[in-house]
Amino acid sequence: MRVVHPERAVTPLTSHLVTLGEYVDGYAVEDEVTSAARARGTELGCVPIGVTGGAALRFLAASLQARAVVEIGTGAGVSGLWLLGGMARDGVLTSIDVEPEHQRVARRAFSDARISPGRTRLIMGQALDVLPRLTDGGYDLVFVDAAKQEYPRYLEHGVRMLRPGGVIAFDNVFWKGKVADPADRDAETLAIRETNKAVRENDQLVSIMLPVGDGLLVAAKR
Ligand SMILES: C[S@@+](CC[C@H](N)C(=O)[O-])C[C@H]1O[C@@H](n2cnc3c(N)ncnc32)[C@H](O)[C@@H]1O
Structure with a gap:
């Protein structure tokens, strides 16, 4: 389907037709600090x-008026900046990553965005070593974006850590389209497929799979 970008509708049609996907991707606007963090993350x-x-993610954090968020997979801080942009002003983002260099770069991004240091708690380590230390029912939102093979375990911890009404979100649940091909059975694809099914079948969760980017699975805890 092809649509005309509303802001360009008055200019000649042929050079300004965009696909609906491009229209959607052009709708959200990223600030310069986050774009710079994105460039560093891509480089890393x-x-x-x-x-x-x-x-x-920013929408979810704002809807929940999130004050306590856990992110599994800090990377260069891009998702963290989006989350912080929606969270309550005194909200704290706890973010886990195994790579010290990634967290160093993320810290720089948070500083560039003038996020006060007290609003971010960066924990370096293997997610499955760190998660058991995080409080049961203590978090409004959990964002999952680290080792794909560990997604089923992140789900277990996420459900435990969420307060009732809290939300868990998994990135890359399409896994570049591989999840939809039953012949694709590599370990990461199997783990993501298992997670997608487990989320849908979990009576404690109300879920929806969103066709955003590489797939975003979100679920609210009853
Ligand atoms: C896809 S990147 C995260 C990107 C980030 N969420 C963003 O959108 O800006 C995945 C991150 O997970 C980290 N990671 C991978 N395996 C991990 C593990 N087992 N425990 C903790 N972090 C891990 C990597 O070091 C990497 O920084």
């Missing part, structure tokens, strides 16, 4: 969430 190889995915 820790693929940041897309702009629309980031906007979805």
Whole structure:
């Protein structure tokens, strides 16, 4: 389907037709600090969430008036900046990453964005070593974006850590389209497929899979 971008509708049609996907991706606007963090993340190889995915996280954080958020996979801080942009002004983002260099770069991004240091708690380590230390029912929002093979375990911890009404969000649940091909059975694809199914079948969760970027699965805890 092709649509005309509203802001360009008065100019000649042929050169200004855009696809609906491009229209959606052009809707959310990323600030300069986050774009710079995105460039550093891409350079480091820790693929940041897309702009629309980031906007979805900010929306969730704002809807929940989130004051306590856990992020599994800090990367260069792109998703963290989007989350902080929606959270309550005194909200604290706890973010876990195994790579010290990624967290160093993320810290710089938070500083560039003038986020007060007290609003971010960066924990370096393997997610599955850190998560058991985080409080049951203590968090409004959990964002999952680290080791794909560990997604099923992140789900267990996420449900435990969320307060009732809290939300868990998983990035990359399409896994570049591989989840939809039953012949694709590599370990990461299997883990994501298992997670997608487990979220849908969990009676404690109300879920929806959003066709945003590489797939964003979100679920609210009853
Ligand atoms: C896709 S990147 C995260 C991108 C970030 N969420 C963003 O959108 O800006 C994945 C991150 O997870 C981290 N990671 C991978 N395996 C991990 C593990 N087992 N425990 C903790 N962090 C891990 C990587 O070092 C990397 O920084």
